[in-house]
Amino acid sequence: MALYSDKVMDHFQNPRNVGKIDDADGIGEVGNAKCGDIMRMYIKVEDGIITDCKFNTFGCGSAIATSSMATELIKGKPVEEALKLSNQAVVEALDGLPTHKIHCSVLAEEAVRAAVKDYYDKNGIAYDPEELKINDCEACEMG
């Protein structure tokens, strides 16, 4: 059996929404100290809906595939819904990832949360800090 699903390969080779949004409403950057990969996520928000989303990932193929899928999953969705995006949902949407690559999907989940947190901070929107805690070390330990 192939190590990576067709969907992972597709999102790695043809990543969706790559780039930068110059006037982004929220930018989230997260990294995994263990593997050194860095993910940056940009969101544009209108009336509480994520109207656009782009990413730049300096990392492995799985990190690129998971960030690509994460942008697809949150685009057009309310901000609160994007916050609920779990790394598991990203992995499922990609038809799975090898166990030692699960931490790459954690990075994608955290990049989305970091972008939303930045949006909330910039707009003075109150949130529960616990809910929006970005825990890089958790990702490291899973690596």
Ligand code: FES
């Ligand atoms: Fe670090 Fe994939 S190996 S994010």
